[in-house]
Amino acid sequence: MVPDVDSNYGGPLRARAQALAEQWVHEGKKRFLVEDPALRAHLKAVNKTESAALAAAFISPRFLNAMHANASAKGKKQLAAVFATLKYTQPLWSKL
Numbered sequence: 001m002v003p004d005v006d007s008n009y010g011g012p013l014r015a016r017a018q019a020l021a022e023q024w025v026h027e028g029k030k031r032f033l034v035e036d037p038a039l040r041a042h043l044k045a046v047n048k049t050e051s052a053a054l055a056a057a058f059i060s061p062r063f064l065n066a067m068h069a070n071a072s073a074k075g076k077k078q079l080a081a082v083f084a085t086l087k088y089t090q091p092l093w094s095k096l
Contacts, residue, residue, distance in 0.1 A: 059094050061087060 010017075023029075057063055068083035 059090060061090060064090060 064083055064087040068080055068087055071077075071080035071083055
């Protein structure tokens with residue numbers, strides 16, 4: 001068993017997952033996703049597409065406006081200033 005920092009972290013679910021993983025190692029069982037090249041290629045392609053979409057969402061004016069409004073509403077002036085700066089300079093650095 002792999003030693004851990006806090007044996008109480010995760011409770012019974014973590015303990016069951018650890019036991020199952022150790023059983024799989026003992027039995028030599030492999031994850032099916034890694035064994036199927038076509039599925040692996042498909043998942044990599046989906047991951048690439050979704051990662052690009054998520055990155056685009058994080059630098060979008062809509063997201064930056066929402067983060068600025070949220071920080072302002074909470075009275076976090078420095079954070080609001082950061083998002084305001086990002087929002088107004090976004091057309092410049094988003095092309096990098």
